[in-house]
Amino acid sequence: MNQRRLIASLAIALLAGCTLLLHTGCTAPTSGAAINSSEPDGILLRRAMERAERAGRTRDPIRAEALYREATNIYPGFAAAWNNLGLTLMEQDRWSEADEAFALASDLAASDPRPLYNRGIVRLKRGYAEQSIPYFEDALAINPNFLPALRGGIRAEILTRSTSERTLRWLERAIMLETDEQWLSYLRLQRLQIEAEVRAKRPSWVQ
Secondary structure, three states, X not given: OOHHHHHHHHHHHHHHOHHHHHHOOOXXXXXXXXXXXXXXXXXXXXXXXXXXXXXXXXXXXXXXXHHHHHHHHHOOOOHHHHHHHHHHHHHXXXXXXXXXXXXXXXXXXXOOHHHHHHHHHXXXXXXXXXXXXXXXXXXXXXXXXXXXXXXXXXXXXXXXXXXXXXXXXXXXXXXXXXOOHHHHHHHHHHHHHHHHHXXXXXOHHHO
């Protein structure tokens, strides 16, 4: 297997597990809806989310889906529940439904980059790399240091052969933030190759 194919295979394998990171810490309220956990609906919501998290940890996406839907029925404005519902739907390969859930989460939590990132991942994993890029861009506009979106945006631009100075900026930022050794190796290799490609495109007077 040549180096380019090896790098591509590694990137796909790494992205396949990337969405699992979003389970960590994503159940806190991210919308502006006030929830009083002492009120009956607040108690039901808290219990539904706790049960859904347990279901997620036991790798039971169908059970988790039912419980997240229960949470969204109690509080339709609870963005984290919609985002987590989208993750469970994505685990079941129900891509269109997942994208709808992420879209609702994004509308409810405009300052959270995760639902936008997830919408990008839906498209990237379904083979629509070009359409995924605007979602990674939007996620990074909210938080320029959101590492999953940097990873996704870099991979999408490599797949679409649209690498540029911006890709290099994303690579530099991702390398500074990255702690996973596999990803770090991948990013460093890509930086070397893309630096050469970008340099070749520059006018001779700026090289």
